[in-house]
Amino acid sequence: MKMKELLLFLSCVLCGSADALHTDIHVVGCSYIHGGVMFGLDREELWYADFEKQVDVYPQPPFIQLISFGDGAYETAVSNLYGCRQLLQLSRTGMKDYPLQRDAPSRVMIYTRDEVELTVKNTLICHVTGFYPAPVKVSWTKNGRITTGGSSINNPYPNKNGTFTQIARLKFIPQQGDVYSCTVEHLGLTKPLIKTYNVETSGMPETLKPSFGPAVFCGLGVIIGVLGAAGGTFFILKANKWI
Template sequence: MKMMMKMLVLVLVLSGVLSVSADSQHEDLAITGCSDSDGEAMYALDGEEKWYADFIKQRGVEPQPDFIDHGSYPDPGAYQQAVANQQICRGNLKNSRKFNKDMPLEKDPPSSLVIYPRDDVELGEKNHLLCHVTGFYPAPVKVYWTKNGENVTEGTSINVPFPNKDGSFNQISRLEFIPQLGDMYSCTVKHLALKQPLTRIWDVEVKQPSIGPAVFCGLGLTVGLLGVAAGTFFLIKGNECS
């Protein structure tokens, strides 16, 4: 019943297109979503977000790095079409509220929150911290970053909510940073179903090469050489006495 309620709201508020090619086995997903104060338009290929509409900055965004082939999507009118679809979506949302006015809103808190660096940490080298939150419903979540206890907004970004197979959502927030030893970062998530925000902490650590085996081998070699030297000394002394 829980899953059916989620899917009912999802179908009415979000319109998605899913296609699978038998020849190349690729999966496309297009989502249009809206609320009274927010909207979403996103295109994904094989589970990777390729394009989304930023209705605040009024432009389309391709979140993939520059070195990745972005292909021919989207077409030049994709953002304008996304804006037009928002009007249709809000009309559908208004009708769905009338139809489901007595149905309580299903709310699920995030089931998982993790924070980790995108690349191996090297002091002084630019990197990204990722805060991945999943299992929540409805979307979206709000994510806040801190560095050494101070709020950070510069260099932060967040993708649009991405649907999971069970009807819940996941989102990833990113923080661009330069690792310095001793710095501590935190990612805090707020959601309608949470009584208290969730926070995860990450501090800068650099892996040091292990010296245990080298010391052990060096010590063994030293003891071996001492044994040979001692044996040679007693052998010479023995010959002198005979």
């Protein structure tokens, strides 16, 4: 088993059973650069520590009943991160020269959170899964220029096969013709993966796209109806002529 794989799995606590209705998870993961501490329920994040901003985050929408982890949750996460890095150092000493596992993301998708309406606020989602080790780096561009305002990314979420999933988000206001892209970088990639979202072709809801099908069928129906009426009149007049 690879060094980082061993550490990450030792840092995960899964609670649940085959007949359980719900599954909760507590993840503590680290490298010498990155670190993550997260609590989740049924594959949804309930709480995580943002070590860059030095705060704890409750990412659930406001209509969900808040599950609090206490005032000292962030300080506890800092202690967990310190302990994780101590274990990392010990494992590095005991498993030196072990080859590192690097699995590139198996799938990257870009889509909107809500149905798109022009000039109405929405969120772009870049869904990255199937990679190891964590994390990935995701950057956004709008019309070819880097944009960071309104962007966020969750902590790596472990999959059952030992790989990870991360979801990056970008708040945006759809405008006709705008082009967005998310760029994914990972140790297992030889070059970044780029997924593009075009508001004109990808984001336009079906109600805003021109459609000629109903008009054509309606026109054909009128023509057939007129021909039918004309044919009926012809046969009536012809029948009257022979009476």
